[in-house]
Amino acid sequence: MPDETYGSYQNEIYGKGSLMGILPSVTTDPRLLEGQARKALGERSFNYVAGGAGEKATMDSNRLAFRQWKLLPRMLRSMDHQDVSVKLFGQKYNSPLLMAPVGVQGIFHEDKETGLAEVCEEVGVPYIMSTAATSTIEEVAAASNNGHRWYQLYWPHDDEITLSLLQRAKAAGFTVLVVTLDTWSLGWRPADLDKGYVPFIKGVGCQVGFSDPVFRKKFEDNHGCKIEEDIVGASQAWLNQIAAGGAHTWEELALLRKNWDGPIVLKGIQHVEDANKALEYGCNGIVVSNHGGRQVDGAIGSLDVLPEIVDAVGEQMTVLFDSGVRTGVDIIKALALGAKAVLVGRPVIYGFGIGGRDGAKQVLKGLLADLWQSMGLAGIRTVADCDRTVIRRVQHGGDVKAML
Ligand SMILES: Cc1cc2nc3c(=O)[nH]c(=O)nc-3n(C[C@H](O)[C@H](O)[C@H](O)COP(=O)(O)O)c2cc1C
Ligand SMILES: O=C(O)C(=O)c1ccccc1
DSSP states (O other), X not given: OOOSSOOHHHHHHHHHHHHHOOOXXXXXXXXXXXXXXXXXXXXXXXXXXXXXXXXXHHHHHHHHHHHTEEEOOOOSOOOTTOBOOEEEXXXXXXXXXXXOOOSOGGGTOTTHHHHHHHHHHHHTOOEEEOSSOSSOHXXXXXXXXXXXXXXXXXXXXXHHHHHHHHHHHXXXXXXXXXXXXXXXXXXXXXXXXXXXXXXXXXXXXXXXXXXXXXXXXXXXXXXXXXXXXXXXXXXXXXXXXXXXXXXXXXXXXXXXXXXXXXXXXXXXXXXXXXXXXXXXXXXXXXXXXXXXXXXXXXXXXXXXXXXXXXXXXXXXXXXXXXXXXXXHHHHHHHHHTTOSEEEEOHXXXXXXXXXXXXXXXXXXXXXXXXXXXXXXXXXXXXXXXXXXXXXXXXXXOOOHHHHO
């Protein structure tokens, strides 16, 4: 049962820490988390999650963008009825935090997607499942149980396969479709390129495709053998569907709109004109995101474009945010600039790599407790109260290296 106040994790750590000598096994310091994960994970898995495109300039920009906004805390306000719940697409959620879709979770811990989905249900955070998963749609749904789950589509080029994935996601209780637009091909990622590391080449992260009846039949018809008899060939065929072979177009969104009854959210929007187009093409929301700086190096910091996008479409559609969120105060800043909720990727995966289910749970609970504490101490009672009056932009951005 999720703790709906989220204040108690701090008490849990202080209480148990001082009374029983039990300390958290995953650091609560956002500056130390990546280093702890580096020690726990194999080199290639660590490089994969921590890596970014090019010289990581966009990863830096993501953090610097946060540093340029400061809170203006208010005092002597009763926080007796503090509430961090939000409503997204007519559904109430306990907090404005969502688990970002992250591929190949099985390379970070054997608990894989099913374990993380279970944890998300326990802490009350919606789990967004990636198409590049090491578990099937149906396995994740079973593990997520009564938890909120959204499905992230890497959009196959073959429409029949796309329709099959949508049908499976719907049947498995995924309520929101998140269509990622910025990764129709992998970015230029030196850390992976130098080690020749692509987990999918040997079928890792292809479980959604390999378990899909339409993809299976087409593969067998075209290759004259079963997937299990040619894993490398099947991996290539799956990758050609979801992460190679060119970008889709705005016009093609009609297929998704026609075949998905629930909300459709476009992930990877960084330009006001694209936000306007998302609206024009009948989408219900967007994630302002640069994929955590993993795709276009030198792209603008994600938080830097949030205000103008919110000004353009925030009244008509749900604007979500990700890329660079590391603390509770980061969440407050994104909300203050108009995001309705935020997605977090790497920090949770670091915790997951360090301690599987338990490690991921510590990170998620920590973020929620930090959000709760910081909102309260800043005098912000509800997410609705978290508007542009609670922050101010300053010129001195701080040293991003001190943070990362
Ligand atoms: C290891 C890794 C794998 C990812 N895989 C996916 C994916 O399969 N689908 C997707 O839409 N985004 C994927 N992302 C991007 C995240 O959803 C999110 O946009 C990004 O991690 C946010 O930035 P943050 O890590 O700074 O929080 C991935 C990110 C990482 C770090
Ligand atoms: O690595 C990523 O960022 C990502 O989004 C991805 C893309 C294809 C397969 C797995 C993950």
